[in-house]
Amino acid sequence: MNRDLTSGEPSKVLWAFCLPLFGSIVFQQLYNIADSLVAGKFIGENALAAVGNSYEITLIFIAFAFGCNIGCSVIVSRYFGAHSFREMKTAVFTALIASGVLCAALMLVGMAGCDVFLRLIRTPQEVFADSRLYLDIYLWGLPFVFFYNIATGIFAAMGDSRTPFLFLACSSTANIGMDVWFVTGFHMGVAGVAWATFLCQGISAVLAVVVVFRRLAGIRTEEKPAVFSFPIFRKIAAVAVPSIAQQSFISVGNIIIQGAINGFGPGVMAGYSAGVKLNNLVITSFTTLGNGISNYTSQNIGAGQNARVREGFRAGLRMVWMLCVPLVVVYFFAGEWFLRLFMKAPTAEAMHTGMVYLRILSPFYFVISAKLVADGVLRGASMMGKFMIGTFTDLILRVVLALILSGTSLGATGIWCAWPIGWTIASVLSIRFYRSGPWCHVPHS
Numbered sequence: 001m002n003r004d005l006t007s008g009e010p011s012k013v014l015w016a017f018c019l020p021l022f023g024s025i026v027f028q029q030l031y032n033i034a035d036s037l038v039a040g041k042f043i044g045e046n047a048l049a050a051v052g053n054s055y056e057i058t059l060i061f062i063a064f065a066f067g068c069n070i071g072c073s074v075i076v077s078r079y080f081g082a083h084s085f086r087e088m089k090t091a092v093f094t095a096l097i098a099s100g101v102l103c104a105a106l107m108l109v110g111m112a113g114c115d116v117f118l119r120l121i122r123t124p125q126e127v128f129a130d131s132r133l134y135l136d137i138y139l140w141g142l143p144f145v146f147f148y149n150i151a152t153g154i155f156a157a158m159g160d161s162r163t164p165f166l167f168l169a170c171s172s173t174a175n176i177g178m179d180v181w182f183v184t185g186f187h188m189g190v191a192g193v194a195w196a197t198f199l200c201q202g203i204s205a206v207l208a209v210v211v212v213f214r215r216l217a218g219i220r221t222e223e224k225p226a227v228f229s230f231p232i233f234r235k236i237a238a239v240a241v242p243s244i245a246q247q248s249f250i251s252v253g254n255i256i257i258q259g260a261i262n263g264f265g266p267g268v269m270a271g272y273s274a275g276v277k278l279n280n281l282v283i284t285s286f287t288t289l290g291n292g293i294s295n296y297t298s299q300n301i302g303a304g305q306n307a308r309v310r311e312g313f314r315a316g317l318r319m320v321w322m323l324c325v326p327l328v329v330v331y332f333f334a335g336e337w338f339l340r341l342f343m344k345a346p347t348a349e350a351m352h353t354g355m356v357y358l359r360i361l362s363p364f365y366f367v368i369s370a371k372l373v374a375d376g377v378l379r380g381a382s383m384m385g386k387f388m389i390g391t392f393t394d395l396i397l398r399v400v401l402a403l404i405l406s407g408t409s410l411g412a413t414g415i416w417c418a419w420p421i422g423w424t425i426a427s428v429l430s431i432r433f434y435r436s437g438p439w440c441h442v443p444h445s
Helices: 010-043 045-081 085-120 125-140 142-157 162-185 190-217 230-262 266-302 306-340 348-380 384-406 412-435
Strands: none
Touching: 010 045, 010 162, 010 190, 010 266, 010 306, 045 085, 045 125, 045 142, 045 190, 045 230, 045 266, 045 348, 085 125, 085 142, 085 190, 085 230, 125 142, 125 190, 125 266, 142 162, 142 190, 142 266, 162 190, 230 266, 230 384, 230 412, 266 306, 266 348, 306 348, 348 384, 348 412, 384 412
16 A cells, blocks of 8 residues: 655654564565575585575675665655656656666676686685575576565555565565475475575565556556656666665675685684674664665655654664664574574584674664664665765775784684774764755754
């Protein structure tokens, strides 16, 4: 159901809109968590390392899909808030066409370069074959990833966060069952994990796109919308390209860091693979809530209500900090229990790695969540230059410090210490940029 985010108390509006988004991203992360969990529990530590190793490369492709999602969502939100429904439909069609072309190009690059990517991150020989197999199957399902992301961006732009949640709840739950079935019933190994994800993502993507077109058909316009518009494409690209660059460079940075981690052997790789899945669940959840704030911001700017943007930021900050409290407590004090979910017979090195990683990072969730809320406002307002400065500051600091500190007596622990430093400095920048926006200079509505 479509929802207007330009009226009502901002706090209540954001909670009603963002909570299903939070639920959606929890289920979205279950795809990768299920893959790692089943690989580690039912196949072995090397399989867990292979899936985690491949995941860092898949994040590059996900970065492009995510950027298309954000570009489409922000511009469609703007037209929806202004009630320019003909242009809104054209923006949807334009985003779908452009994303399809981009996806095809990425599939060709991925299929030709998988071995190169795996060697660049120093993939150990004992996990190389399984990593390559997982990536091959993943690439065939890339169109599903792209079109599902576009569909969820469109739903969010029109204020509907419930429909994507229902799709993901069903498909991710089915994915867990199919992972176990393919691995234990058909003894397919890592291939079973990959094919289960392929099938479940495919079904959810097709259904989501069908519902989008039915939803659009129910919105009347006086004139037939154009199928493609270069001016609208440029507007989408102005938001999508920086978002793609942001996510891509983060993925490249993670790959560089993964290369440093791989030098410490399979035990550290497995511990990091389990720990990073738990961390990514949190960070991706905060990012998704930030995306919801982008939709809220864009709709209100389209409606000329800047004062509500400031109120939305404050409500969003309260929301993410309420989520931080239990997450920090659980990861810091009970992280070992969650790490064991991913490993059948973990080595002492793997468990130690995962616990140190979580205990260093989790207290700083309060910091990074504030940055992601501010980034959501900046992106919704199309202030992409300032958005990129904060993002690249974080990335560059984390990568450079990880490489430097990993070569000291700290070893792998030095890599984990780079995260809080990058997060803190970048958060200060993003919040300062938010405070320079026009919404901070208007009276309360």
